[in-house]
Amino acid sequence: MRGVGSGPSGHTLSLRLRLIGLVALIFALSLALGGTIACLNASRSVEREMSSAIAVAQQTIEAAVAGLGRSREPEHELEQLVASFRGNRHLRVTLAGQESAVALPATDAPPLARVPDWFVRLMAVPPSRVRLPIRFGGRDYGAITVETVPHNEILEVWNEFGDSLLILALFSAPTMLLIYVFVGHALRPLDRMARGLASIGRGDYGVRLDGPLPPELSRLRDSFNRMAAQLAGMSVENRRLNEQLLNLQEQERSELARDLHDEVGPFLFAINIDAANIRRHAEAGRLASIASHAAAIGEAIGHLQRQVKSMLGRLRPIGLAEFGLIEAIANLIEFWRRRYPEIAFHLAIAPEAEGCSELLETTIYRIVQECLSNAVRHGQPAAIDIAVAHERRGGPVGELRVTVSDDGSGMRSGSGLGYGLIGMGERVKAMGGSLSVASYPGAGLSVTARLPLAARAVA
Numbered sequence: 168m169r170g171v172g173s174g175p176s177g178h179t180l181s182l183r184l185r186l187i188g189l190v191a192l193i194f195a196l197s198l199a200l201g202g203t204i205a206c207l208n209a210s211r212s213v214e215r216e217m218s219s220a221i222a223v224a225q226q227t228i229e230a231a232v233a234g235l236g237r238s239r240e241p242e243h244e245l246e247q248l249v250a251s252f253r254g255n256r257h258l259r260v261t262l263a264g265q266e267s268a269v270a271l272p273a274t275d276a277p278p279l280a281r282v283p284d285w286f287v288r289l290m291a292v293p294p295s296r297v298r299l300p301i302r303f304g305g306r307d308y309g310a311i312t313v314e315t316v317p318h319n320e321i322l323e324v325w326n327e328f329g330d331s332l333l334i335l336a337l338f339s340a341p342t343m344l345l346i347y348v349f350v351g352h353a354l355r356p357l358d359r360m361a362r363g364l365a366s367i368g369r370g371d372y373g374v375r376l377d378g379p380l381p382p383e384l385s386r387l388r389d390s391f392n393r394m395a396a397q398l399a400g401m402s403v404e405n406r407r408l409n410e411q412l413l414n415l416q417e418q419e420r421s422e423l424a425r426d427l428h429d430e431v432g433p434f435l436f437a438i439n440i441d442a443a444n445i446r447r448h449a450e451a452g453r454l455a456s457i458a459s460h461a462a463a464i465g466e467a468i469g470h471l472q473r474q475v476k477s478m479l480g481r482l483r484p485i486g487l488a489e490f491g492l493i494e495a496i497a498n499l500i501e502f503w504r505r506r507y508p509e510i511a512f513h514l515a516i517a518p519e520a521e522g523c524s525e526l527l528e529t530t531i532y533r534i535v536q537e538c539l540s541n542a543v544r545h546g547q548p549a550a551i552d553i554a555v556a557h558e559r560r561g562g563p564v565g566e567l568r569v570t571v572s573d574d575g576s577g578m579r580s581g582s583g584l585g586y587g588l589i590g591m592g593e594r595v596k597a598m599g600g601s602l603s604v605a606s607y608p609g610a611g612l613s614v615t616a617r618l619p620l621a622a623r624a625v626a
């Protein structure tokens with residue numbers, strides 16, 4: 168028994184890649200979905216932050232402007248008010264207006280170069296602007312404009328996105344690598360099994376799978392090993408059957424040759440001598456002697472006819488084709504009844520048994536023949552029952568159950584199998600049926616063969 172080793176194969180690799188592709192797709196989809204949701208949330212929160220910043224700024228400016236009426240230098244304080252917003256991360260505050268108003272940039276626009284345009288568009292934070300006219304003490308000081316500048320917030324979100332993406336990449340790359348390695352490892356036994364099956368396909372049944380496996384695959388491995396062992400057993404059995412067949416053929420041929428030599432040859436020789444004597448007596452005119460030689464020839468021919476008939480009977484059961492199975496079995500019983508008149512024979516054959524395939528009829532005949540010969544040879548029974556019944560179970564058109572039971576001694580302890588029971592078993596197996604032998608020591612023996620009716624002989 169040889170074990171099959173492990174090794175890479177194109178098939179496992181492609182399944183591996185497919186799994187990796189699937190995992191990558193799931194990562195990409197979750198990234199897209201998570202990104203969209205995060206984008207929407209971020210956009211909303213930037214928007215909220217901008218509007219609250221603009222509201223706070225408006226309140227601060229309005230409160231400050233209300234106090235300016237008492238100031239001696241309102242323009243200067245106004246400028247200081249606007250200047251106090253310088254450096255604000257969310258707002259740009261400018262003062263613009265009438266003749267005395269001074270234009271002042273409140274904040275520098277932060278650089279947005281690092282954020283791609285598409286991302287800014289994706290965030291879609293609408294610009295917001297409030298214009299607050301400044302008028303007190305009967306004088307117009309222009310207006311303070313407060314504008315939202317979401318750039319800083321967007322940059323922050325963009326940086327957060329980048330960090331998340333980096334974490335995801337750091338997580339997914341080793342995950343995929345792990346899956347790749349694990350799947351490859353897990354699939355390796357399948358590769359071994361595929362190579363084992365290929366060996367079995369080539370007729371090498373000695374292959375066995377070994378080594379520890381996960382439970383799912385170990386069941387598969389055990390089934391594989393059982394199948395291989397069964398095939399190996401069947402192959403040995405086949406070889407044995409073939410050998411036996413050849414031996415039987417040889418044996419049959421040598422028996423026929425011996426019969427032809429011993430039984431036919433001398434009689435042909437005797438006929439030849441008698442014919443020569445007849446010729447000689449006829450030529451000499453001794454007619455009285457001719458009759459005895461002619462009678463001798465007649466006797467020899469009679470013997471030859473009996474001999475040829477018995478040889479034909481061995482080649483093929485006599486009467487099976489001519490009279491049918493029922494009649495042939497009845498003749499068989501008659502044969503033994505003449506020799507053992509004290510045994511009571513009972514025969515019951517279902518009509519379905521008649522007219523089935525010639526092979527099936529011959530099989531049934533041979534089973535009954537061997538069982539009867541065994542019973543009278545080994546069992547000393549008082550009665551033998553022979554039954555061929557039709558049963559609906561088994562094959563599509565049912566099966567025939569052949570039973571031969573006797574009330575003799577049953578199988579004696581220590582008696583082994585001869586060719587009779589083995590040959591019977593092989594015949595039944597070749598027809599797709601089953602054979603069972605039940606022995607009751609001191610009470611008899613019963614042989615049952617089940618033969619599917621639509622059976623085809625196994626090639």
Ligand SMILES: Nc1ncnc2c1ncn2[C@@H]1O[C@H](COP(=O)(O)OP(=O)(O)OP(=O)(O)O)[C@@H](O)[C@H]1O
Nearest residue numbers: 541542545546577578582583584585586587588612
């Ligand atoms: N009806 C029976 N009653 C008692 N013993 C039996 C009966 N049939 C078979 N046996 C026992 O089973 C053994 C095997 O039978 P089997 O027909 O296989 O061989 P065999 O009859 O001894 O020889 P072979 O059939 O090869 O000439 C027999 O030797 C006998 O001991």
Ligand SMILES: [Mg+2]
Nearest residue numbers: 541585587588
């Ligand atoms: Mg026998």
